[in-house]
Amino acid sequence: MFFDIELHDWTIRHDIIGDGGSLLKTIKQRGEGYDRPRDFDEINLSFHIYQGEVELEEIVEQDYLMSDKEAFPAIVLKILSTMKTLEITSTAVKPEYMD
Secondary structure: OOOOOOOOOOOEEEEOOOOOOOEEEEEEEOOEOOOOOOOOOEEEEEEEEEEOOEEEEEEEEEEEEOOOOOOOOHHHHHHHOOOOEOOEEEEEEOHHHHO
């Protein structure tokens, strides 16, 4: 028996919390390098927050410190801490994680 398999591409999904999908990140564009932002790093980012099809918040190309906990929701900081430079993601957040 033989299997000839050619993998062309795949969609990367990452369970950020590791609990079965409370924060399930889908990588739309892979990032570069291995570094990820940490406290006191300066970041430049854009993001949109949606509930269903309704956009609740939009930030376009702004600079922040990762340590600025008031700049955006804690969930955004958690997602950012898993990202690489130039990575584009979409993260599904279960309602129970919003509490």
